[in-house]
Amino acid sequence: MEVIYFLVPIALIFLGAAIWSFFWAVKHDQFDDMDSPSHRILQDDREQRRKKK
Amino acid sequence: MSNTGENLSASCYHCDLPVPSGTRFEAIVLDAPRAFCCAGCQAVAEVIVAGGLESYYLDRDAPAAGPASLPEGLALEAFDHPDAQREFVGREGELACAELSLDALNCAACAWLIERHLQQESGVARATVNLSNHRLHLVWDASQTPISTLLASLAHIGYRARPFRADTHAAQLKQESRALLLRLAVAGMGMMQVMMYAVAIYVGAASSSGMEVEYRDFLRATMGFIATPVLFYSAYPIYSSAWRALRVRTLTMDVPVTIAIFSAYFASIYASLIGGGETYFDSVSMFVFFLLTSRFLEMKARQRAGDTAASLMSLTPRLATRLNTDGSSEVIAASALVPGDHLQVRPGETIAADGVVRAGQSEVAEALITGEPMPVLKKEGDTVIGGSVNTESPLQVEVTRAGGDSTLATLNRLLNRALSEKPQLAQKADRMAHIFVARVLLLAVIVYIGWWLIDPSHAFWATLAVLVATCPCALSLATPAALTSATNVLAKEGFLLTRGHVLETLAAATHIVFDKTGTLTEGKLVIRETGVLRGSLDHAFCIAASLEQHSEHPVAHAFRQASGERLNVENLQQTSGAGVQGEIGGQHYRLGHAEFALKDSSPTALNKLWLSDDGGAIAWFQLSDSLRPEAATVIRALQAEGLNTWMLSGDRSDTPALMGAQLGMDYVKGSLLPEEKQQAIRQLQAEGAIVVMVGDGVNDAPSLGQAHLSVAMASGTDLAQTTADALLLRDDLRSLVTARHQAVATQRIIRQNLTWALAYNLAILPPAALGFVPPWLAAIGMSLSSLVVVGNALRLRKTKHLITPPLATANLAT
Numbered sequence: 072m073e074v075i076y077f078l079v080p081i082a083l084i085f086l087g088a089a090i091w092s093f094f095w096a097v098k099h100d101q102f103d104d105m106d107s108p109s110h111r112i113l114q115d116d117r118e119q120r121r122k123k124k
Numbered sequence: 125m126s127n128t129g130e131n132l133s134a135s136c137y138h139c140d141l142p143v144p145s146g147t148r149f150e151a152i153v154l155d156a157p158r159a160f161c162c163a164g165c166q167a168v169a170e171v172i173v174a175g176g177l178e179s180y181y182l183d184r185d186a187p188a189a190g191p192a193s194l195p196e197g198l199a200l201e202a203f204d205h206p207d208a209q210r211e212f213v214g215r216e217g218e219l220a221c222a223e224l225s226l227d228a229l230n231c232a233a234c235a236w237l238i239e240r241h242l243q244q245e246s247g248v249a250r251a252t253v254n255l256s257n258h259r260l261h262l263v264w265d266a267s268q269t270p271i272s273t274l275l276a277s278l279a280h281i282g283y284r285a286r287p288f289r290a291d292t293h294a295a296q297l298k299q300e301s302r303a304l305l306l307r308l309a310v311a312g313m314g315m316m317q318v319m320m321y322a323v324a325i326y327v328g329a330a331s332s333s334g335m336e337v338e339y340r341d342f343l344r345a346t347m348g349f350i351a352t353p354v355l356f357y358s359a360y361p362i363y364s365s366a367w368r369a370l371r372v373r374t375l376t377m378d379v380p381v382t383i384a385i386f387s388a389y390f391a392s393i394y395a396s397l398i399g400g401g402e403t404y405f406d407s408v409s410m411f412v413f414f415l416l417t418s419r420f421l422e423m424k425a426r427q428r429a430g431d432t433a434a435s436l437m438s439l440t441p442r443l444a445t446r447l448n449t450d451g452s453s454e455v456i457a458a459s460a461l462v463p464g465d466h467l468q469v470r471p472g473e474t475i476a477a478d479g480v481v482r483a484g485q486s487e488v489a490e491a492l493i494t495g496e497p498m499p500v501l502k503k504e505g506d507t508v509i510g511g512s513v514n515t516e517s518p519l520q521v522e523v524t525r526a527g528g529d530s531t532l533a534t535l536n537r538l539l540n541r542a543l544s545e546k547p548q549l550a551q552k553a554d555r556m557a558h559i560f561v562a563r564v565l566l567l568a569v570i571v572y573i574g575w576w577l578i579d580p581s582h583a584f585w586a587t588l589a590v591l592v593a594t595c596p597c598a599l600s601l602a603t604p605a606a607l608t609s610a611t612n613v614l615a616k617e618g619f620l621l622t623r624g625h626v627l628e629t630l631a632a633a634t635h636i637v638f639d640k641t642g643t644l645t646e647g648k649l650v651i652r653e654t655g656v657l658r659g660s661l662d663h664a665f666c667i668a669a670s671l672e673q674h675s676e677h678p679v680a681h682a683f684r685q686a687s688g689e690r691l692n693v694e695n696l697q698q699t700s701g702a703g704v705q706g707e708i709g710g711q712h713y714r715l716g717h718a719e720f721a722l723k724d725s726s727p728t729a730l731n732k733l734w735l736s737d738d739g740g741a742i743a744w745f746q747l748s749d750s751l752r753p754e755a756a757t758v759i760r761a762l763q764a765e766g767l768n769t770w771m772l773s774g775d776r777s778d779t780p781a782l783m784g785a786q787l788g789m790d791y792v793k794g795s796l797l798p799e800e801k802q803q804a805i806r807q808l809q810a811e812g813a814i815v816v817m818v819g820d821g822v823n824d825a826p827s828l829g830q831a832h833l834s835v836a837m838a839s840g841t842d843l844a845q846t847t848a849d850a851l852l853l854r855d856d857l858r859s860l861v862t863a864r865h866q867a868v869a870t871q872r873i874i875r876q877n878l879t880w881a882l883a884y885n886l887a888i889l890p891p892a893a894l895g896f897v898p899p900w901l902a903a904i905g906m907s908l909s910s911l912v913v914v915g916n917a918l919r920l921r922k923t924k925h926l927i928t929p930p931l932a933t934a935n936l937a938t
């Protein structure tokens with residue numbers, strides 16, 4: 072059972088990393104517009120494919 | 125799209141409306157000729173093709189809205205004026221940036237089209253469309269391209285972009301919701317971790333050998349370590365709102381929540397330190413996470429409502445053309461006007477301040493201020509009110525009152541006074557919280573004393589169990605969960621709630637008061653009846669529409685809706701308060717009052733608009749402000765709900781009475797000044813009625829402020845909208861009925877939720893007080909009762925459409 076002295080800190084480091092990356096995402100406007108970017112990337116793709124034809 | 129493959133279909137290739145027979149508007153799109161319903165759609169398609177953006181037509185999944193009409197005259201250029209720009213244009217380094225709200229954004233392809241089209245314009249650095257709130261973020265070089273050019277360019281592809289007042293409130297709301305999202309994430313991740321360790325401890329304790337104390341204490345310490353940020357960072361808004369409540373000496377649900385969280389947390393810390401007792405880190409973190417989730421959803425709903433409302437408050441530059449004594453003219457901000465200034469007011473412009481006409485004569489629409497739809501003839505020496513619109517010919521106005529003294533400002537003051545007197549219904553949940561909180565605290569004390577007498581070593585832990593088990597998690601979720609889910613559903617139905625109390629007040633309402641013009645009616649003139657004396661109806665329409673095609677007069681707008689071609693008119697002349705005349709194909713025509721068109725003033729001919737040529741009368745048109753097609757159904761439905769329907773109007777004619785009788789309203793009163801309307805509502809309230817007011821104009825604003833609940837039309841004026849607690853987004857009165865049903869249903873769900881939460885808390889109380897509830901049972905019980913409450917609230921998402929089935933389309937066609 073001594074292994075938890077090693078595993079629990081690792082879990083805490085992961086937790087810290089997860090929270091840090093979430094903060095980063097929110098502060099960089101990743102959650103501001105949940106619709107448009109997904110459409111934009113598809114639209115540009117389609118446009119390019121048509122041009123190739 | 126069904127029409128992409130066909131060559132010439134019966135519906136417009138651009139907007140999907142039927143193509144009127146006999147017209148021929150065509151353009152080559154995607155290598156095939158396509159038919160259009162009007163010159164506007166055709167022009168839009170041609171611009172799109174010219175820009176190489178044809179694939180819009182392949183990718184769109186909804187037809188476009190009809191072409192956006194370009195505002196004429198000063199309208200667009202006015203946005204270039206520095207005074208106007210100060211309100212909405214910011215700087216990004218060398219470049220200017222602005223946020224614009226977009227109309228008619230139907231699908232993702234629209235966003236693509238707009239971005240690409242604008243990027244082709246010179247001077248545009250970046251154009252990004254946000255589909256979720258219909259905003260366009262524009263960064264451009266203002267020295268190279270004025271914003272009016274960009275707005276016009278958008279109009280050419282069929283979209284209307286409007287600057288709106290940068291709302292500090294909305295910005296603040298966005299900041300808050302961001303902070304809350306971060307707190308929620310910390311609480312969520314922390315909760316998951318803590319639960320994991322908690323399960324380990326519970327399993328360890330349940331196994332036959334038991335967990336070694338060393339490991340248990342280590343896990344407890346870890347849980348405490350993770351729960352600390354959850355408690356002090358995530359739950360901070362709960363404490364601050366509890367503190368605010370205590371400072372004004374009320375008890376809200378946040379107070380016992382705070383007490384429970386803190387006592388459980390510190391007791392757990394204490395238990396970890398001494399290595400005995402129970403820890404509640406898992407319950408506390410989960411509790412915080414649940415509460416924040418409900419708050420976050422509520423905040424999102426409010427933010428969306430705020431965004432939509434802000435977009436509606438379009439910013440119209442308040443500018444005026446001042447004539448200087450040397451004969452030159454300059455455009456200045458309306459706020460810079462002083463009494464004595466002379467203004468030049470062109471047709472279609474808004475008169476910037478109260479004044480007296482010094483030269484010219486024209487008809488002026490005062491609908492926004494007085495509520496009367498027909499424009500009033502103003503001659504030299506007549507007074508005009510700031511905010512009214514000049515419809516016909518240029519006027520010179522000498523300013524008599526500007527700024528704070530003007531009629532508009534006076535109405536504003538009236539409104540502010542009404543708002544400060546606005547009666548509020550006490551919130552049911554808050555009342556319940558007050559009683560509940562006081563009792564729980566009292567009970568905790570009793571339990572503590574009881575145990576202290578029996579067995580002092582158990583007193584603290586039993587009391588803590590009472591506080592945690594009865595922690596009103598479900599109780600405090602009960603109301604917000606139901607409100608959030610109802611708010612979201614209603615927003616989709618076109619009923620936007622901007623204040624929190626709307627649903628409760630609406631469910632309790634006894635009277636609903638309507639304004640007439642713009643609320644029960646469309647607020648614009650339409651051709652009601654026509655009679656032809658000579659020739660064909662189509663011919664008469666064609667002549668009349670051609671004569672009126674360049675006029676800004678409301679009558680002209682009625683003819684503009686008529687289809688058919690327009691002929692070229694020569695020697696066009698407008699006579700204020702009478703009509704227009706001009707030559708078409710060498711023939712002289714007159715359109716106007718009987719006296720003007722027929723030289724006849726017999727009473728039978730009055731109230732009609734006559735078309736004549738040299739040979740006498742050709743046709744007559746009866747114009748009136750038409751009732752909204754759904755009005756009658758809505759009034760009946762509201763009456764069936766047991767509401768008293770009233771109409772209070774500023775109209776001095778007998779129209780309100782006639783209309784009221786036609787709709788079967790319970791009480792109708794006309795010729796009311798804004799103050800009198802407000803007075804009438806105050807009177808009703810004094811008699812104990814709970815009043816809902818529906819209105820649109822500036823003249824309704826004071827009464828909207830006075831009513832318990834105010835609903836404004838989306839097409840209404842800014843002043844009415846800022847006052848309103850709710851907005852009818854689609855100008856569809858049927859949303860009112862849906863909202864009322866939803867409000868009643870919401871109240872029912874809230875009642876069920878509160879009952880359930882209370883019942884659970886009462887049931888768990890005796891075992892908790894007797895010391896039979898271990899922490900894990902308290903945690904499970906709490907989450908289950910919360911889930912029941914949330915699940916119950918989600919039932920509100922199923923709306924019943926009561927009178928949504930199609931309206932009699934025959935009504936619409938008139």
